[in-house]
Amino acid sequence: MWVVIPVLHVLLILPVLQKSLHEPSDINHGCQPTRCQPMTDLRIPQRIIAAMTEQARREAPLEACGILSGRDGVALTLHEMTNADASEEHFTMLPAEQFAVAKRIRAANEEMLAVYHSHPASPARPSREDIRLAFMPDMIYVILSLLDPKRPDVKGFRMDGDDVVAVALEITDE
Numbered sequence: 001m002w003v004v005i006p007v008l009h010v011l012l013i014l015p016v017l018q019k020s021l022h023e024p025s026d027i028n029h030g031c032q033p034t035r036c037q038p039m040t041d042l043r044i045p046q047r048i049i050a051a052m053t054e055q056a057r058r059e060a061p062l063e064a065c066g067i068l069s070g071r072d073g074v075a076l077t078l079h080e081m082t083n084a085d086a087s088e089e090h091f092t093m094l095p096a097e098q099f100a101v102a103k104r105i106r107a108a109n110e111e112m113l114a115v116y117h118s119h120p121a122s123p124a125r126p127s128r129e130d131i132r133l134a135f136m137p138d139m140i141y142v143i144l145s146l147l148d149p150k151r152p153d154v155k156g157f158r159m160d161g162d163d164v165v166a167v168a169l170e171i172t173d174e
Helices: 004-022 046-059 095-107 128-132
Strands: 041-045 065-071 074-081 111-119 140-145 153-160 163-172
Touching (some): 041 046, 041 140, 041 153, 046 074, 046 111, 046 163, 065 095, 095 111
Antiparallel strands (some): 065 074, 065 111, 153 163
């Protein structure tokens, strides 16, 4: 994750940075820096939660992983990724898959909203490994736990160093 996620983050923000070089007055998109806050919550349709859960069950006991993209804090698309580490304790996304997803996200006029992964046998909270490998402090990290297989638990977090903050997730009907 430490090499792969930052590459994807750069790919997704590069068009914004390139545009801002040509249109400096639009760099803050109308926001004053002191008034703009990072997104503090995420709305995820139940159909996406169901797809995440199905992927997590299918890939257990390994951690499943992927990316959620959408607009205005609403997840619209789930992008399943391969856990290149094939590990029960951590994940790394394949760079080639990340490039392909970045292209699809841009083509759909969406933005990357969250990185998700499963905890097949532990609670929906960041592990020490999750915290250590979280290099994008503005990113929402969604964790889906299968500790109780009949009642998957989904929670969101922002992580910046050892600072872990829970993020409100709203599961919607659509």
